[in-house]
Amino acid sequence: MTPALLPLGAALAYNGMAALCLATERQYGQWRGRGASPTPALRRGLRLAAALALSLAAVACIADAGAAVGIILWLGELSAAALLVAGLWTYATRAALPLGAVALAAALLC
C-alpha cells in the first residue's frame, strides 16, 4: 500500500525543518537547557538528516503533482513547516519534536 504523498511530503518537510532548527545554537539551547550547544558531529548529523528529509519531501511532492506544480508545492510546504517549527519552538518547545515523529508515523501508516 502506498502512503498518501501529500501528507508524507508535509511530514518530511516538518521533520527536516525541525532537524535544522535543532542544529542551530540558540534553538538547541532552548531545547536542552540554557547554555547547552550541539557538538559539531551532532550538528553535522542533524543537517545531513535535514537535507535527506527535505529532499525526500521534494520527491514526494513531485511524485504527487508532477515536476512543475510539485516544486511549488514543495516550497509552500517548506515555508509552512518552517513557520510551524518556529512557532512551536517558542510556545511549546517540548511538543515540537514528538509532533514530527507522530506526523511522520501517521503519514506512513495512513
Add this chain to the structure above:
Amino acid sequence: MKSAMQPSGLQKSGLRQSMAWLHTWSGLLVCWVLWLIFCAGTASYYRQEITLWMTPEWHQLAMRPADPVAAAERAIDVMQRRSPHALRWAINLPQARTPALRVYWSEPAQAGSSKRGRFQNVMLDPDSGATLPPPRATRGGEFFYRLHFDLYYMAPETGRWIVGFCTMFMLVAILSGVVTHKRIFKDFFTFRPGKGPRSWLDAHNAVAVLALPYHLMITYTGLVATLFLYMPAGVQVAYHGRQAQMDAEMYPSEPKVKPAGVAAPLTAIAPLMLQAQQRWHGVPAGKVSIDNPNDRHAVVIIEQRGGAHMSRTQPALVFDGVSGALLSSSGDDAPAAATRNTMVGLHIANFAQPALRALFFLSGLAGCAMVATGALLWTLRERNKQRQFGATLAGRCGLRLAEGLNLGAIAGLPIAIGAYFWANRLLPLDAPLRADLEIHCFFATWAAAAVLAQLSPGRAMWRAQLALAALALGGVPLLNGLTTDSHLGVTLLQGRGPLPVAAFDLTLLGLGLLFAYAAWRLRGPGRAAAVAATPADAADRHPDPLRELA
C-alpha cells in the same frame, strides 16, 4: 569613496548599512498600499468561494455536482427554444468552484439596423434547465481581485501604475532586506516574544525569511502581469504601437465565420465534448460556445476547464457545428507567450488544487504579516529614537502621521472587509446599484477608521479598532446563521451545505479570534510592560502601546 586599503569587514558593514537604509525607506513609503495589495490579493485566492458565500441564492445549487455534458445539452435545449438564430451562444458550465450554469448570447442585428442586438445572459438550473431568478447584485470576491491591482475610484490604468510602483519598491525592499539581515541563518527559527521592538523584528524576519520564495515569486510575477503597461517600448518598436496585432499573434484565434444564411441542424454536443475530454486526458470542458447556431457555418468551440495547467490560457478545440469534424486546436502557445502566461498563471494560481491553494493563502497571510510588522517596526524605532535624542517638529509630525496610518490601515482594513460582508447580507435586496453600495460601505468604513486613527493614534484607539475588527470578522458566521440556511449549524453539524461556505465561516471566525487576541493583549495600562522592564533591556524601554503586543 572607500579606499582599497579598508578591511573587507568594514566594507561589508557599509554595504549592509546602506541596504538597511534602502530597506527601511523603500518599505515604509509604500507599506500602507502594500498592506492593501497583500490583503486583497490573499483574499483573491478564494475569490470564487467568497462570491459563493456572498450569493446565498446559489448555496443549494453548489450542493449538486452537475455533469458538464448533461448541463451543456440542457443549455442548448433551452437556447434552441429561446434564441435559435443568435450570433453566438456562450455556455459557462458548472464547476466545483463556480456552480452556476450560465448562458450568454447576442441577437443578430434587426433588419434595417446595423447594430447587433443586446448581449444577454441567463442562469439555468443544470438539472432541469429552468431559468433561475438572478441572485442578489454583488461583486463578491471579484471586488478584492480587482482592488488588488486596479484599486478603486480611479481609472484602472492609474491604479495599475500606482500598484506597479509600489510593487517595484516591494521588490527592492525584499532584496535589500535579505542583504541587510545579519543573522539570516543563525536566527532562522528565532522568535522571542514579550521583548518590545526585538519581538517585532523577530516576527518580521520570521514571516519574511521563512516564506521568502513566495514573496519573491509573487512580487516578480505581479510585475510581469502588467509588464507591457510599465515597459511599452518593446511593443512600440516591434509593432509600432499596434497592441491589437501583438495580441493576435500571441493569442491566435479562429477567424470569425459569417453565417451562410442557409439553415442546417446543429450537431450533437455530447460526442464532441467526450472527444475533447479524451484528448485532454480526462480534463473536462469548462466552456462551450457556438457561433452561428443552426446555420451551415456553425462553429463549436470547446474550452478546457481551468485549473489543469499553470498557464492562465486554457486549451480549446474548434469543431464544425454541422458535421462535427475537428477543425483546429489551440493551447500550444508560442514560447514567449507560454513563458508569460505561465508566470501570470503562477501569480493567479488558478491551477492550485485545495492543498496548494491553502499553502498559497498561508504564504499570502505571511506576506500581510511581513508588511504590517515592518510598518510597526519603523514607528517603534522612530519613537524610541525621538524619545532619546529629541526630534524636530517635522520629525514628530512624520511619526504621528505614520502611527495614524499604521493604525488606520492595519486595524482599519479588516474592519472594512468585515463591513463589506455585513453590507452584503443587510442591504435591502432591491436597493438601487446594490453591488456598488456594498463597495461604498467598505470604503466608508475604512475612511472612518482611518480618520479616527489620525485623530487619536494611541493605545485606546488600537484596542477599540482591533476589537471592532474582531467583531466584524468573527461575527460573520453569526451573520450567516441569521440570514441563510447554510450556516455552520447546518454545514458542520448536519453535514449538509456547501463546504466552501463552511470554510469561509471558519476562516473568518479564526481571523476574528486573532484580532480579539491582539486587542486582549493591549488590555490595561502597562501590566506586561512592567514585567518585561528589567534593567537588561532598559535600553529599549519605553511605554509604547504596542510594545507587549508581540
